[in-house]
Amino acid sequence: MTLLDIKELTKNFGGLTAVSDVTMHLNDNELVALIGPNGAGKTTLFNLLTGVIVPSEGTISMQTDNGLQVLNKMKPYKVAQTGLARTFQNIRLFKDLSVLDNVLIAMTANNKEGFFESIFRLPSFYHKEAALRKEAVDLLKIFDMQDQVDNLAKNLPYGAQRRLEIVRALATKPRILFLDEPAAGMNPEETADLTRLIRQIQKEFRITVLLIEHDMSLVMNLAQRIYVLEYGQLIAEGTPAEIQKDEKVIKAYLGGES
Numbered sequence: 001m002t003l004l005d006i007k008e009l010t011k012n013f014g015g016l017t018a019v020s021d022v023t024m025h026l027n028d029n030e031l032v033a034l035i036g037p038n039g040a041g042k043t044t045l046f047n048l049l050t051g052v053i054v055p056s057e058g059t060i061s062m063q064t065d066n067g068l069q070v071l072n073k074m075k076p077y078k079v080a081q082t083g084l085a086r087t088f089q090n091i092r093l094f095k096d097l098s099v100l101d102n103v104l105i106a107m108t109a110n111n112k113e114g115f116f117e118s119i120f121r122l123p124s125f126y127h128k129e130a131a132l133r134k135e136a137v138d139l140l141k142i143f144d145m146q147d148q149v150d151n152l153a154k155n156l157p158y159g160a161q162r163r164l165e166i167v168r169a170l171a172t173k174p175r176i177l178f179l180d181e182p183a184a185g186m187n188p189e190e191t192a193d194l195t196r197l198i199r200q201i202q203k204e205f206r207i208t209v210l211l212i213e214h215d216m217s218l219v220m221n222l223a224q225r226i227y228v229l230e231y232g233q234l235i236a237e238g239t240p241a242e243i244q245k246d247e248k249v250i251k252a253y254l255g256g257e258s
């Protein structure tokens with residue numbers, strides 16, 4: 001089933017077309033990669049899909065519990081409520097808060113009830129808080145971070161900060177998770193761990209994952225399907241085996257790296 005449908009999407013910045021007439025889709029519970037050389041328009045596409053910027057043309061529609069919704073002009077928090085979550089290229093944690101608080105904030109951002117319970121500290125507030133804490137710790141366990149719950153985010157090693165970002169995105173219970181260069185700056189061992197984790201969370205939470213990544217071993221190991229962007233245009237779509245053989249891709253991207 002198609003979960004996210006993107007039709008003829010274009011974004012102009014003045015005279016520059018950063019994303020040009022892109023049509024693509026994401027199916028339920030699939031793991032897709034978006035690759036392309038520097039400046040190809042990958043981050044701009046993520047920003048369009050998550051409501052950070054508004055498209056110049058085209059449509060983005062998402063299959064939600066309330067039927068098909070057009071996301072084009074929605075604010076980012078509204079887009080998030082339809083079930084989209086993302087991480088950013090540069091780490092955006094609350095660095096002076098604990099690991100656990102970072103996750104709890106992400107969880108409660110989507111929790112609309114409980115105003116009076118929390119103001120008056122009713123017993124139900126404490127029950128809910130205990131349940132949320134357990135849920136947060138369970139999530140952190142999957143990422144092998146259960147021993148770091150009380151550490152400040154800023155004191156975590158770099159790889160752990162990146163993992164915490166993914167935990168925070170997952171804490172919002174998304175149907176689609178966008179990961180912007182999740183392995184950037186990681187060493188090979190951390191990248192291998194991350195590859196396993198991404199596969200595990202996609203299966204366990206039955207979510208769709210779209211990731212931007214420059215690390216080709218991660219992409220080829222992990223993705224079921226790959227889209228390739230060059231100068232804002234989609235130049236190829238296919239399985240990792242197909243993409244590795246694609247003449248246009250070799251010329252535009254992979255060829256440049258070998």
Ligand SMILES: Nc1ncnc2c1ncn2[C@@H]1O[C@H](COP(=O)(O)OP(=O)(O)OP(=O)(O)O)[C@@H](O)[C@H]1O
Nearest residue numbers: 013016017018036037038039040041042043044045
């Ligand atoms: N807010 C903006 N205003 C003007 N130009 C922009 C803006 N954001 C991006 N661009 C331009 O759009 C093009 C695409 O940039 P984008 O960051 O989306 O590429 P990318 O594929 O994510 O690159 P990288 O792999 O280096 O992160 C680039 O030429 C960039 O300079």
